[in-house]
Structure formats: C-alpha cells, structure tokens
Amino acid sequence: MDGSEQMSKRQLQALQTRENLLNAGRAVFLEKGFQKATMTQINKLAHTGYGTAYVYFKNKDDLFTELMETIMQKMYDVAGLPFHPRTKEEAYAQILKQTRLFMQSALEEKEMMKVVKEAIGVSAIVKEKWNSIRARFISGITKDIQFVQDAGLAIERFDAALIAKGWFYMNEQVMWDLVLGEIEEDLDAVSENLSELYAGGLYK
Amino acid sequence: MDGSEQMSKRQLQALQTRENLLNAGRAVFLEKGFQKATMTQINKLAHTGYGTAYVYFKNKDDLFTELMETIMQKMYDVAGLPFHPRTKEEAYAQILKQTRLFMQSALEEKEMMKVVKEAIGVSAIVKEKWNSIRARFISGITKDIQFVQDAGLAIERFDAALIAKGWFYMNEQVMWDLVLGEIEEDLDAVSENLSELYAGGLYK
Incomplete structure (x- = not known):
C-alpha cells in the first residue's frame, strides 16, 4: 500500500462519516423539527465520536x-x-x-x-x-x-x-x-x- | 354629573390610554423591530403606569x-x-x-x-x-x-x-x-x- 492509497481510504471513511451524519440529521430533524434538533442528538444517532459533527458541519x-x-x-x-x-x-x-x-x-x-x-x-x-x-x-x-x-x-x-x-x-x-x-x-x-x-x- | 356620564369619562380615558399604547407600540416596533421590542419599553414611552399595557393587551x-x-x-x-x-x-x-x-x-x-x-x-x-x-x-x-x-x-x-x-x-x-x-x-x-x-x- 502506498501513501496515495491510504489517503484515499481515509477520504472514503470521511465521506462515509459525512453521509452517516447527514442520514442521522435527517432522522433527527424529522423527529424533533428544526428548532429542537441538536448536533449532540445527530452525533449520537450517527454513532460518531463526541463533537465529530462539528468537524464536518459548521x-x-x-x-x-x-x-x-x-x-x-x-x-x-x-x-x-x-x-x-x-x-x-x-x-x-x-x-x-x-x-x-x-x-x-x-x-x-x-x-x-x-x-x-x-x-x-x-x-x-x-x-x-x-x-x-x-x-x-x-x-x-x-x-x-x-x-x-x-x-x-x-x-x-x-x-x-x-x-x-x-x-x-x-x-x-x-x-x-x-x-x-x-x-x-x-x-x-x-x-x-x-x-x-x-x-x-x-x-x- | 350622573353616574352614566362618569362611566363615559372613564371609558373615554381608557380609550385614550389604549390609543397612547398603540402609538407608543408603533414607535417602539419601528425602532427595535418585533423581537427586541418589550412591553416595558412601550409602557415607558406611553407614560402609562408600570404594567398598564397588560391591562389592555395580552x-x-x-x-x-x-x-x-x-x-x-x-x-x-x-x-x-x-x-x-x-x-x-x-x-x-x-x-x-x-x-x-x-x-x-x-x-x-x-x-x-x-x-x-x-x-x-x-x-x-x-x-x-x-x-x-x-x-x-x-x-x-x-x-x-x-x-x-x-x-x-x-x-x-x-x-x-x-x-x-x-x-x-x-x-x-x-x-x-x-x-x-x-x-x-x-x-x-x-x-x-x-x-x-x-x-x-x-x-x-
């Protein structure tokens, strides 16, 4: 495995995490509405580490x-x-x-x-x-x-x-x-x- | 002065106070916008007693x-x-x-x-x-x-x-x-x- 392939794997993983967060976001927004939804709930549902959502979305x-x-x-x-x-x-x-x-x-x-x-x-x-x-x-x-x-x-x-x-x-x-x-x-x-x-x- | 005339004076005064509050409200809303305007500011500008605005408006x-x-x-x-x-x-x-x-x-x-x-x-x-x-x-x-x-x-x-x-x-x-x-x-x-x-x- 060379460096570029490792990069690509990491990138793929990042894309996957991003996708998970978007799917979780959709589910949370549908359940709670916009105002009551929180990034913490989205993180939790996506099973990503605490604060991860903020790495991908402002x-x-x-x-x-x-x-x-x-x-x-x-x-x-x-x-x-x-x-x-x-x-x-x-x-x-x-x-x-x-x-x-x-x-x-x-x-x-x-x-x-x-x-x-x-x-x-x-x-x-x-x-x-x-x-x-x-x-x-x-x-x-x-x-x-x-x-x-x-x-x-x-x-x-x-x-x-x-x-x-x-x-x-x-x-x-x-x-x-x-x-x-x-x-x-x-x-x-x-x-x-x-x-x-x-x-x-x-x-x- | 009989009772009905006194009533009418009081009613007139109430109408005047209401009108003052509406005018003051307009001025406060124009200055502060809706969210930042408060009933206290409106009361103050209308020179009505503390809490009077709540007598006339919910x-x-x-x-x-x-x-x-x-x-x-x-x-x-x-x-x-x-x-x-x-x-x-x-x-x-x-x-x-x-x-x-x-x-x-x-x-x-x-x-x-x-x-x-x-x-x-x-x-x-x-x-x-x-x-x-x-x-x-x-x-x-x-x-x-x-x-x-x-x-x-x-x-x-x-x-x-x-x-x-x-x-x-x-x-x-x-x-x-x-x-x-x-x-x-x-x-x-x-x-x-x-x-x-x-x-x-x-x-x-």
Missing part, C-alpha cells in the same frame, strides 16, 4: 442546508427540463407537466418540507439558502420565458424576470399549502388551474 | 396584531372596492388599479411592513393573524372571480378559490420583495406585468 443550520440541496435536487431536475416548445399547446403541456412534478416532488418529501418551512422562519442561514434556491428557479424560468418570447410564441412586452418571479411565487406558496395540508384541491386540479392561468396570460 | 404579539389591522385597513379598502366590470378591458383596468394601490399602500407603510414580515417569522400569534388577513383577501378575490365567471367574462372552468389563492400569493410575495427592496422594477412595471398576466389568463 452548525446545525449548515448540516440542514445540505439536506435541503438533496431534497431540492428532484425539483431542480424538473425545472431544468429542456423547454423548447414549438406551439402554445406544446408549451402548456410542458408547463403543466413541470408544475405537477414540482408539487409532487414536494409532497413526496412532505415531512421534510414541513421542517424546511419551519427552519426558514427561524434560521437566517436556512432563509438565505431558500432565497438562493428561489433565485435558481426564477433564473431558469426567466430563460424559458425569453426563449418563447424570442420564438414569437409569448407576448413580447412582458418583463420576463418579473413574470418568472410572479409565477414561481404562485407555485411556491401553493406548494407550501399542499405540504401543510392547507388546500382542499388535489394535485391535478392545482396544477391545471395554475398552468392554464399562466400559459393563458403569457402566450399569444 | 402581550406584545396581541398589541402588534392590532397595529397590523390598522395598517391593513387601507389594503382591505382597496381589495373591497366594488368589482362589477362589463368588459374584459374594464376588468383589466380595475385589476391594474387595485394591484397598484395594494403595492403602494404596502410601500407607504414600508418600515412597519418590514416589522410585520419579521414578526410573521417569529410569532405564532402574528403568523395566525397574517393567515387570517390572507384568507380575507382570498375570499374577496374568489367572489370577484365568481362574478366575472357568472357574467360570462372569465373562463368558467377555472376553480375560483384556487385562482384567487394563486393570484394573491403572487401579489403578496412581490409586495414583500418591494417592501424589502429586493426587486429592481418600479411599481408601475410590477403592477402592469402581474395584472396583464392574470387578466390575460383569466378572461376570455
């Missing part, structure tokens, strides 16, 4: 934002699907599909999303992370709008960045309502109504 | 929600304007006017709205109050949508309550962006873009 908020990235990945994937419709109908069909998948992904992680909602309200770090997640979605939507404007499908005088914000906010808040069980309508009705309003207003 | 959160009602009154007035358009164009003109007034009212109370935003994040009582404010707006919008659907101006298959939610959420979040200075566009551009998207999607 604090509880830092560990949590990493978990958020994993949860959001599915929603990013949905939002990042190629969007090059050739007709208004194609655009609507794809917008509907994306909206539905976005809401569905959030519902599949319902319990963690509830903790995310709680954490946004109490942690400045998590709030900032959420704002950066928002910015990423809005920037993607802005590009999609510009594409259909350039293609002559959408009304050109709209401010793409502003419409993207409005559209994302509508989706975000209805998504929170769905996650928190504060909306009666089902996923299909929600996705269809929002997508039709948006596509109907944006497209020629 | 706690800081309770006093604050009363201030919120006053701030929101102007926005309620805007939302409650009679809405009986006879054409799509009339509807758009009024939606634009209402949207603009809603945003403008929030901007006129910009500093207090910042405190409201902070308070929603940290106080369950304020959060609940905000949810009831939201519900009031959404219920008003739902009725407006039903009116134009019944009048044959808007697309009938839309779920009025759902569209009302989406539309309010869009306005609310953009309003927060404006209040927090997180949006570049001006009031006119914001109102026009959102209103056009909404009216374009909802109306035939």
